[in-house]
Amino acid sequence: MSRTILISGASIAGPALAYWLHQHGMTATVIERAPELRLGGQTVDLRGAGRTVIERMGLEKAARERVTHEEGLRFVDDSNRVRASFGADALDGDGFVTELELLRGDLADLLYQHTRDDIAYVFGDEITGLTDTGAGVDVTFRNGADRRFDLVVLADGLRSRTRDLVFADIARTRSFGLYTAYFTIPRTESDDRWARWFNAPGRRVVLLRPDNQGTTRATLSFLGPYSGLDRLKVPAQQDFLRRHYADARWETPRVLAAMGDSPDFYFESVGQMRLEHWSRGRIATVGDAAYCASPLSGMGTSLALVGAYVLAGELSRHSDHHDAFQAYETIMRPYVTQAQNVSWFAPRLASPKTRTGIRLLHTVAGLAAGPRLSRLAGRFATPPADAIDLPAYRHSEQAGH
Template structure:
């Protein structure tokens, strides 16, 4: 296959797709709006079919060398007393924390390092126009020269601007009313090898997770009826968080102080992306840009890796891109549908409004850790990361 394929986005799905395209004899180019690889971000996990894809890439051992060594998650109260604990082996080893937890940036860098010698990477630029012709796609860029490619893949995330150039009329988002801020703060003596989950009244959550870089990954998660907070400028978002989390207790003041000096603050509204179809002509989506299931699903990394694997594999099997895109969607959409079955009540259960609700959550979590109930609980809580029969694709010699 001599197809020239432009990929928009260099996070997880983009470099993973570049790996497989090159392996099948195609020529990938990745364009990324950031001026270099974005190595920040929170912890992601490798589980189910996503882990199988990493194994087929020969990267499992390299991934293991980058894990955060997080042992599990403690649910704590305002005195830092542990009310319930889920280790990496809890819930059949596929629960809140798995044995293969690593930073999003670490996984992205691992994929980049594996593909950089075989893939053209263009940093500090982005697609501004896509015009399909009979035998290709004419692409204009914000700073770079016009170029033509055989195919274009949009892999640039839930808020993809390039997706909106092509699919805006058939795209629908689902909101949970949940906002999340992610950032890195200095490590403290109270931070061990376990993540700590703290609930404050008013549907506010503070989560602290260890990393492998001597710092701590913090996130502030809250439900709110206010709309548009994610569209505020960063200083206004931080000011909102200071007001919203005032008086929350526990280590929240330390987290808010650390937020000001954090180098990687990121704020988002949590939602899902639903497209009526995943391709138009020679342009196709993969990962969060096409079918984000939200962090609540626990499936973002798996969908990115499996989507890239199946898309490249079907392009290698089919001479025509339309047949390849249709086969890709036929194989993957049931997997995506399962991942997107996230209850609207899930974040409300995880972030109670009152102190009574928080005590009830801690009680329920304690029951769920009981070995007599954990198997039943795992059927309800564990993401459907293995709910697909991964095809096997021949590799050219």
């Protein structure tokens, strides 16, 4: 079905959607505000239906060639003693770490390389205006000339500015009171193939994860009665982190010392996007822009890939875009609802306030990692990544073969 479709955002959902639209005979253009593909970011996993979509794209082998080879997650104390350990094969392979762990940038690059020959990518520009005329969408850009498209899909993240041009009145962000900083630091002898999780009193977490590039990915997460930290400039954010973590033990001083020289520092307020409707007229949303479930859910990548697959598939099935958008939402809503069912207490349980609470966390985690309770723990720790019956679209099964 011949349609011209503009996609805003070249991370995960955008390129995946462009791929499937092309498979169904539609013409996609992807616009990205950054001057080039953004290759930074932490580790993401391919699990459940998201992995199935990657398989249907013919990319499973290529994805496996880019895995971080992370062997699992260990909870450690001030002296780096292991208090609980979850291997990549724990919880039936779908626990904290899976066999298909990739850097977010590697997955984005994989999708881009797989689509760049068939899809028009425009970097260094962004949408500044959207006018749905009924017959099409007139789009104005910060740098490029005005253009008209049959449809527009917004796939540019939780903080999407373009979404606010259309959906600001029905968009609601759910906050967890959690802030997280992500950045890359040099690897040292203490870093191995295991992710290490350290809790400091005051609801502070330091997480170090191996990558496949000879460096280490650091995460600083904390809860507290703070507001507006994500709107500060990077130097101010880093100054706050140095003060906030100044007395934290373990390898925290090393992390703070390397933070200022990191090439990919990113700081965010962790939240979910609750959008009343995912489309309006000829404009739709997909991925985090529509239904970010937060990193706490473990479902962000699956939602992006599955949402892109279903949206493109329903557009191929329906000549009326209203029917296609409605079908897409009907299929995806239950999956999204389960993914967003993250308790407000979850980050508080994972980041205790006191040393006594940390010792209790280590005890509970140690028991959960044991053979007797691991299956029960898996019921609570495993994201509902398979909780959807993926439709089979006519052209999709042959894609990538």
